[in-house]
Amino acid sequence: MNKIFLYFVILLIPIAGAFSQEDSMHGMDKNRRQKLENIRIWKMTEFLDLSSEQSTVFFPKLHEYEKAIRKKQGERNRLLREMFEKSEKPDFSPTDEDVRKTARRLAEIETDIAKMKEQFILGISDILTSVQQMRYMYFETQFRECLMRTLDAKDRPKKPIDRGRP
Numbered sequence: 578m579n580k581i582f583l584y585f586v587i588l589l590i591p592i593a594g595a596f597s598q599e600d601s602m603h604g605m606d607k608n609r610r611q612k613l614e615n616i617r618i619w620k621m622t623e624f625l626d627l628s629s630e631q632s633t634v635f636f637p638k639l640h641e642y643e644k645a646i647r648k649k650q651g652e653r654n655r656l657l658r659e660m661f662e663k664s665e666k667p668d669f670s671p672t673d674e675d676v677r678k679t680a681r682r683l684a685e686i687e688t689d690i691a692k693m694k695e696q697f698i699l700g701i702s703d704i705l706t707s708v709q710q711m712r713y714m715y716f717e718t719q720f721r722e723c724l725m726r727t728l729d730a731k732d733r734p735k736k737p738i739d740r741g742r743p
Contacts, residue, residue: 617720618636620716624712625712626709627705627709631704631709635701638704642697646690649686649689656679656686
């Protein structure tokens, strides 16, 4: 049972880091992080072809949405970190029920994040056209993937320490 739980934890920690914007830039110097954010906003404005009126309404909403998402991601990351730290203790022996509860809690957090994303997209229909909304969804995914590919190795999310376990 301990091995199953440990595998579960080891698999989830890098996944959580990969999807967290906050984690993807963790450890990066503040100026560089700000420059990347400025580039993202500039590229998004250009890609969505936002008018100045749309920009003044859209970006504050986007900021609030991203702040709420980061809070949920932080909750998820804390839970994952706690699980990993517990699994490192030699006397740790979770029950099947512990595994179920933890898996359920992680799934709830991921569901909350997915709902927040959906609500945000649907909630900006009074600001962006349908085409712009579709382009926003595409942009977010592509920009993050491009960012991860171009970041220097030192700037990439840190993986859990490999302790020689499979």
